Amino acid sequence: MAKISISPIITLVLILNVVSYSEAALGAHYYDQTCPQAESIIYQTICNASIYDPKVPARLLRMFFHDCFIREKQGCDASLLLDSTPENKAEKDGPPNISVRSFYVIENAKAKLEKACPRTVSCADIIAIAARDVVALSQGPWWHVLKGRTDGRVSKANETIDLPSPFSNTTTLIQSFAKRGLTVKDLVALSGGHTLGFSHCSSFSARLHNISDPSINSKFAINLKKKCPIHNKDRNAGEFLDSTSARFDNDYYKRITMGKGVFGSDQAMYGDTRTKPIVDSFAKDEKLFFSEFAASMVKLGNVGVKEDGEIRVKCSIVN
Known part of the structure; x- marks a missing residue:
């Protein structure tokens, strides 16, 4: 199988513990004891998907932005991954997100993580790690992703109005x-x-x-x-x-x-x-x-982090 080069990678030593924008403390070593293979599982999933579909890196980076930018207090909580229900139209079906793709990559990583470390790694953390990995795979910088986010239970299409527009001044x-x-x-x-x-x-x-x-x-x-x-x-x-x-x-x-x-x-x-x-x-x-x-990616990744979420078993539905 072909390999994707991740060189050159610029390794940056950034803040590793509490960030002031968070309601909950995040850390670079959050899964070291509970799921030490988490980042390698996500990385390999991203690599494989990118080999077969060159559009994956851009799509996953955009996914991270669109997840984190919904409401300043909601932040990066994987609400973008939730499917709509008969009672609720979710974010992924809001007008700005209709073109967001490659949700299957995150779901594949989540399925592997559930086998390795059940109910441990949040979907929100998978998106954040994946965003870092696709940048590095595309010969961009590498950074320590702060982890420990929980997944939100609320996703509303009408809140996608908060997303930055290509028409904005x-x-x-x-x-x-x-x-x-x-x-x-x-x-x-x-x-x-x-x-x-x-x-x-x-x-x-x-x-x-x-x-x-x-x-x-x-x-x-x-x-x-x-x-x-x-x-x-x-x-x-x-x-x-x-x-x-x-x-x-x-x-x-x-x-x-x-x-x-x-x-x-x-x-x-x-x-x-x-x-x-x-x-x-x-x-x-x-x-x-x-x-x-x-x-700036570290800062964006810590907007609105909260303690009252859950660790979804499947990223597209609440537990």
Whole structure:
């Protein structure tokens, strides 16, 4: 079987114990005694899935963001994984999450963990570890994931309105991140996750046809219009968010400095004095971006962690 290289990996020593954004303490060594093989099981599952489907890394990274960003006090609790019921429409069926994919990868990892360490590793922790692993597998940074989250029991589609939009302006994004204890630097760093991203035309075609957006590179706009014509009938049509879509790097920021940000929200960061200097610094220094991205992922992973959840036996349903 082919192997995926995880080099180069930048190992970062980050906060290992209590983080102020949490209601419960998390730790890098949380499963050392109760399920020491947890991270290796998750890693191997991610590797295998990524070999057979190159879209898995981008999808799992996006899954982590979308799970953690629902309501500032709910945070990373795997509520995104819950299926809808006749009585309740869940997050995964909310409009922004219809395109979230590869839930099966998390379920496969969970099934293996239930055999090795029953009722021990939360689905929320699996998502957090998987997000780190797919970044590393894509030649990005590696960091210590703080663990000990529990899984939430509530998932409501109407709360997906809280997710950042590709149409948002920078002020709206800054305010949204601030509610979760995240800074302007965190906003710019975490936006770098788009280096692995692909977007369908519906998320950016308005800035090509409905309005005149002077921030977009004119030649780039012409190319996008060809891929996404006004009467586009190809639902799969779209554009990668940087030119090295399978590699985690700083190309995303370089393209923004050239007016080639696909999302209006991404390009807007270069027109705002609060975010432009950070974009420039990440475009010039990939190691700096890696370091700040890893630190911001740790912070995002600790938003709204709570003690009153459960350890689901199956990630798609409550116990």
